[in-house]
Amino acid sequence: MTSHLETAANLENLRRIAIDPVSRVEGHGKVTILLDDKNRVHQVRLHIVEFRGFEKFIQGRPYWEVPVMVQRLCGICPVSHHLAASKALDVIVGAKHLTPTAEKIRRLMHYGQILQSHALHFFHLCTPDLLFGFDSEISRRNIAGIAEKYPETARRGILLRKFGQEVIRHTAGKRVHGTGSVPGGVNKSLSIIERDELLKDIYQMVAWSRDAVLMVKELHHQNPELYNSFGAFRANFMSMVGFDGGLDLYHGHLRGRNANGDVLFDGVDYQNYTQLIEEEVKNWSYMKFPYLKSLGRELGWYRVGPLSRIQNCDFLATPLAEIERREFIAYGGVMPMHAPLAYHWARMIEMLHAAETIKDLLHDDDLTGSELVVSGERAFEGVGVIEAPRGTLIHHYRVDEHDLVTMCNLIVSTTHNNQAMNEAVRRVAQQYLQGHEITEGLLNHIEVAVRAFDPCLSCATHALGKMPLEVEVLNEAGERLSYFARSGAGTHAC
Amino acid sequence: MNEPAQPKLRVATTSLAGCFGCHTSFLDIDERLLELLKHIEFDRSPLTDIKHCGPCDIGIIEGGVCNAENVHVLREFRANCKILIAIGACAINGGLPAQRNHLSLAEVLEEVYHAQHGLVDGFIPNDPELPLPLDKVHPLHEVVKIDYFIPGCPPSADAIWKVLTDLLDGREPELGHDLIHYD
Ligand code: SF4
Numbered sequence: 093m094t095s096h097l098e099t100a101a102n103l104e105n106l107r108r109i110a111i112d113p114v115s116r117v118e119g120h121g122k123v124t125i126l127l128d129d130k131n132r133v134h135q136v137r138l139h140i141v142e143f144r145g146f147e148k149f150i151q152g153r154p155y156w157e158v159p160v161m162v163q164r165l166c167g168i169c170p171v172s173h174h175l176a177a178s179k180a181l182d183v184i185v186g187a188k189h190l191t192p193t194a195e196k197i198r199r200l201m202h203y204g205q206i207l208q209s210h211a212l213h214f215f216h217l218c219t220p221d222l223l224f225g226f227d228s229e230i231s232r233r234n235i236a237g238i239a240e241k242y243p244e245t246a247r248r249g250i251l252l253r254k255f256g257q258e259v260i261r262h263t264a265g266k267r268v269h270g271t272g273s274v275p276g277g278v279n280k281s282l283s284i285i286e287r288d289e290l291l292k293d294i295y296q297m298v299a300w301s302r303d304a305v306l307m308v309k310e311l312h313h314q315n316p317e318l319y320n321s322f323g324a325f326r327a328n329f330m331s332m333v334g335f336d337g338g339l340d341l342y343h344g345h346l347r348g349r350n351a352n353g354d355v356l357f358d359g360v361d362y363q364n365y366t367q368l369i370e371e372e373v374k375n376w377s378y379m380k381f382p383y384l385k386s387l388g389r390e391l392g393w394y395r396v397g398p399l400s401r402i403q404n405c406d407f408l409a410t411p412l413a414e415i416e417r418r419e420f421i422a423y424g425g426v427m428p429m430h431a432p433l434a435y436h437w438a439r440m441i442e443m444l445h446a447a448e449t450i451k452d453l454l455h456d457d458d459l460t461g462s463e464l465v466v467s468g469e470r471a472f473e474g475v476g477v478i479e480a481p482r483g484t485l486i487h488h489y490r491v492d493e494h495d496l497v498t499m500c501n502l503i504v505s506t507t508h509n510n511q512a513m514n515e516a517v518r519r520v521a522q523q524y525l526q527g528h529e530i531t532e533g534l535l536n537h538i539e540v541a542v543r544a545f546d547p548c549l550s551c552a553t554h555a556l557g558k559m560p561l562e563v564e565v566l567n568e569a570g571e572r573l574s575y576f577a578r579s580g581a582g583t584h585a586c
Numbered sequence: 587m588n589e590p591a592q593p594k595l596r597v598a599t600t601s602l603a604g605c606f607g608c609h610t611s612f613l614d615i616d617e618r619l620l621e622l623l624k625h626i627e628f629d630r631s632p633l634t635d636i637k638h639c640g641p642c643d644i645g646i647i648e649g650g651v652c653n654a655e656n657v658h659v660l661r662e663f664r665a666n667c668k669i670l671i672a673i674g675a676c677a678i679n680g681g682l683p684a685q686r687n688h689l690s691l692a693e694v695l696e697e698v699y700h701a702q703h704g705l706v707d708g709f710i711p712n713d714p715e716l717p718l719p720l721d722k723v724h725p726l727h728e729v730v731k732i733d734y735f736i737p738g739c740p741p742s743a744d745a746i747w748k749v750l751t752d753l754l755d756g757r758e759p760e761l762g763h764d765l766i767h768y769d
Binding site for chain 2: 117212247277321369370380501
């Protein structure tokens with residue numbers, strides 16, 4: 093299924109165009125395109141250009157620091173890292189079953205995060221493309237342009253996001269990088285006042301989320317040609333589903349399907365994810381490329397996130413979102429929908445589901461309970477998986493008898509989508525750039541395809557690489573602050 | 587803020603070696619964003635499609651400097667922005683990414699691209715398109731002059747709002763005790 097255009101056969105006489113940085117996404121990435129003198133496309137790559145090295149420097153830290161530290165990988169979805177790490181550490185402290193209060197507070201936090209992240213992505217980042225057009229004027233292709241032309245849309249986006257952030261603040265203590273979840277449970281429950289404050293607004297949030305689904309569905313129906321074919325490619329897909337087969341973004345087991353929608357695997361305990369997934373490195377990106385072991389590198393890559401989840405699960409447990417899921421599935425017909433722009437529709441269905449789930453949780457008295465933490469028999473290795481806003485997020489730790497972390501492996505949502513995003517930009521390059529004079533508007537088409545996946549390039553930069561170059565950083569006085577060089581044989585930092 | 591009599595101030599923002607949490611906190615000014623948009627316009631920022639910083643009144647940078655490209659972008663901001671603000675722990679002292687500063691780059695590379703779980707035939711990416719990592723992560727003020735620092739990881743939305751409105755109204759920005767925190 094891997095398309096060509098990954099690597100040009102011959103680099104001579106090719107012209108390079110770079111989209112650098114890819115904008116209106118979270119994190120740092122760029123796209124490079126190689127063209128010949130007739131503007132034929134020879135190579136297109138989405139590069140992840142930064143690194144952190146988190147897996148290394150977390151080693152030797154006490155495990156209880158991890159849920160707080162790891163959030164600093166990503167300030168857009170810190171709750172996902174906070175909770176995935178906590179779930180892995182639940183295994184390590186032997187907390188087989190959390191108290192109902194702890195589990196529901198974590199769920200509330202997570203669905204608050206889904207709501208805020210989906211709202212941010214759709215309203216603040218993507219509506220400019222969808223409402224003004226992909227090659228509309230650059231000066232208004234942003235949230236300020238939306239606020240001017242569609243003030244009510246901008247206002248609702250801001251308030252939906254605000255509500256999600258308030259859910260996080262009440263459960264985690266802080267809107268960004270809170271501390272609410274701990275190995276074995278949580279460190280606070282909701283007070284009645286906090287709960288009532290959220291209850292006051294939740295009905296409005298459900299209604300606005302539903303309107304958002306209607307809006308994106310309408311866009312899809314108005315222009316099916318564009319929405320169904322833009323950057324479209326066939327792919328396997330994977331997500332965690334609840335033990336009952338329903339959509340569950342907090343807990344469950346792994347299920348995967350092929351491009352026809354046939355189940356490839358189901359009921360896989362994520363503690364065993366290494367039996368399912370392998371990763372490979374390509375020299376032009378710091379982000380690795382995962383694939384299903386059973387299918388191998390060429391055929392085994394897959395897609396995660398809302399478009400996968402909505403089509404992978406059997407049902408949504410909340411009524412309004414379930415109606416929308418059925419309509420979405422019916423629209424696709426016998427085959428799953430693969431079009432990148434359908435991500436927006438699926439994402440808004442999830443936002444509605446998140447709002448409804450928050451509403452149900454807020455009516456549950458367990459949220460105000462006082463039993464917060466449990467522990468049991470100590471283990472030395474644990475895996476935590478959560479469905480983050482952008483897809484399946486895997487955290488894996490080993491901890492020694494002194495409670496220090498000895499090994500950490502993270503596969504973040506955006507990494508799972510690495511090959512898929514590259515496929516999408518190559519398709520768009522073939523569909524729109526091929527043989528044309530390259531304009532800013534045409535290049536934005538490439539970015540529209542990247543944005544559909546809601547990539548979090550911030551999350552994806554925890555790895556580290558080297559370069560066949562030398563660099564020095566000088567301060568204003570011309571003194572050397574930093575230097576890096578690589579010899580042919582190895583890496584030397586001085 | 588007073589009614590806008592003047593032309594809008596131009597504001598550029600970027601994230602270098604940061605997590606976007608400081609930008610998230612900026613957006614946490616919520617509805618006040620609509621008010622702010624009456625007084626400012628964004629130049630280069632993750633919110634717009636402007637790829638290079640042009641002449642600006644205010645530049646806001648989250649994250650420290652971890653690779654050659656960060657240095658380049660930071661210098662571009664300094665050259666173009668009358669006032670440059672370092673926002674958050676990473677910009678001010680390196681923050682979480684600087685935890686690799688006590689390790690050698692080679693060690694970290696080995697871990698991520700060779701020793702990692704579930705990795706097949708690992709090697710270290712070395713394409714010229716990838717910016718060169720620095721051996722250490724640096725705070726911004728070690729590379730260029732910074733005019734104001736807003737501490738916190740991230741600073742609260744109220745702190746960011748206070749600094750911006752002070753600047754818009756022509757006051758010297760001041761946070762005061764209740765808006766300064768370091769977590
Ligand atoms: S200071 Fe904190 S919130 Fe800001 S970029 Fe750094 S880690 Fe993220």
